[in-house]
Amino acid sequence: MLLHVNPSSGVPIYLQIEGQVKQAVAAGALKPADVLPSVRKLAADLGINPNTVARAYQNLERDRVISAVPGGGTYVADGVPGLLKTEKLRRLRPYARQMAVEGRQLRLAPEEIVKLVQEELAKLGESL
């Protein structure tokens, strides 16, 4: 099973599912045209509410990470998510802020914080 959720984490379950699918796509673990489990199947496997899975899938479809064929299953979409640049930046900014704050608290130099991100990007690059 690719996905797992922690209902008591404080992070809404649908966001956990969205995050894991996006991460799997970004890391190449899920490739275009790969099949995702149906809403019913995933809800039953995880013992969670089907509405929650449906919400995650709707958001992923809106972000063009996956595409659903009515009555024919859900697939990983082709190509890059078609979001506007400003929207992409808006979504990423909270993580950048968190990196900056935590890095500052740990007394890391700005270059060291940036270098960490670059290293993570490099790791993703190898697997694409």
Next chain:
Amino acid sequence: MSEMMITTDELTKHYPQVRAVDGLNLRVPPGSVYGFLGRNGAGKTSTIKLLLGLTRPTAGAARVLGLDPRRDRVAILERTAYVSENKRLYEWMTPVELLRFTRGFYTQWSDEAVAKYVRRLEIPLQQPFKTLSLGNRTKVYLLLALAQRADLLILDEPTSGLDPVIVDELLRVLAEGHLAEGGTVFLSSHQLSEVEQIADWVGIIDQGKLLLEAGLEDIKNEFRLITAAGEGLPAFGPPQVVSAVQAGAFWKYVVARDAEAFAARLQQQGATITDVSPLNLRQIFLALTRKEEPCMPGNGGERTAAVSSSI
């Protein structure tokens, strides 16, 4: 928006000693799992009895499946499967006899579902009821409820006595059966981790009053714990501040919404915000229902110990 499965309008039940239900306004959407949460004696079971027409309200009204429990009790019970809190009925029967006895009352009854749930929930069928453990009694009542294939399941503390493996299996069974078919579950509980896994709506009740009713994921997106350091910070704030607790130089605020705005306001008062973090359902429940004494400098440390042990 389609019609609500359950609505109550200022629903009230007073007993001579207590206001068990006190002006309750519930909205339970169709297809939802509604976690009805409260401490012992908060009014959960009294509310359920009013919804099923098992007792009459002192004031206010309820509608269940569009019907009035005061007049249409039988029609409601035909379309609603109910697992009561005390799980005590027909002590002399075995589960098999109880199933045979019950199936005739329900037009939607499914023997196929019975066979599946007996296997999945590991239910002993041949033992007399009075010799069953609480967990096994609970399972039999859940089985009776699920086999009715009712539109609405009302479950009062459905997981009492069940071991974690069976609870997990029960949640899966609900997700792939009743919920996948569009059914609604109204579930009273104080097992918050289970509710958190399966519910998409929660109502939190205390002393007969509704403290909060909202989509669970929305609550989790909005509620935040803000930790701030500084002199002379307020012991209470705007209405969205649910609780404020002092621990030495720090204050911990639980806010129901607009966390960023409140944090900015604290900063204007000279505070340093050291953390803003999300809360799980248990933490939110505690923040809403815990009886706080006024925050005195003397009890600050003790109070925080109690809070942090729950986090």
